[in-house]
Amino acid sequence: MLEHLIEFFGRTHLVVLHFPIALVIVAAVVEVSRAIAPKIRREPKREPFRPSSAASLMFVFALLGTVVSVSTGLVLGFDGGQRVDLHRILGIVSGVLMLMTGIALVRAMRPQSRGGLVYLGLLSVSAAGVGLTGHFGGELTHGAGFVTKPLERMLGMEEAVISEFDLEALNISQASLDSFNDTILPIFMNSCVECHGPDDAEDDIRLDSIAYVLDPAADMIRRDDPGMSELVYRIDLPHDDPDIMPPEEDGEPLTRAEIELVWGWIASLSD
């Protein structure tokens, strides 16, 4: 039971993390605008900068959220493997920066204090650190460039793999190619490519193009004996089997209809 509670605690990371990011960035934007507004208005005699109470309150909540995010994140990251590293290091560094900002805030709040600018500087750096941490965290869960990918597609910047390969070398018909692209690829895109694609080729296999799927080195498909193909075996397993793809905890299993489609396509290759 304790282990489940710990797992639950770790996973709340994915919910909590949004608060400190938003709050600290808004707090920094508010304070920086307040600091430069008198300059823009060219006010002659300026008071030393003092934190505003509203933005300070936001910062305090951001600090609390950071403490919770860093602790839940560390728990979540225990079984996360080496991919977590950059995100983890940045998270810890940002946590320390936030604590330093908190101390600077307390000092800047004292009457007659001139520590306002130190606080302002630390607050801005913390906001940048927390934002960057969030960015790399997002790449962990969604893959690098998840957000900008549609733009790359729109601008035609994505690698064109599909057009490059040679039907003859792959030894397939135009019809097999078309049915792969029309029916099988969308299934893989939906359920597999986040782990077996350009961003993250788990086990060195990619499923985002027929050229990779049929690559003999990947050894996923047995044309002589389709039913023995690793690819078929991995998707057509009981849902709690440790070998099932997508892995049980990471996604819905393929539907019966999808499995039949993949199966049928592989079987048709030997016709």
Ligand code: HEC
């Ligand atoms: C959350 C990440 C993830 C998703 C999603 C995922 N896989 Fe995997 N896959 C892995 C990992 C990790 C391995 C290596 C460990 C293993 O073999 O179980 C793997 C291994 C495989 C292998 C074995 C390769 C070999 O060495 O023979 C096949 C085949 C495979 N996946 C197919 C798929 C298919 C098909 C889908 C989509 C229906 C899919 N995977 C979805 C992570 C994923």
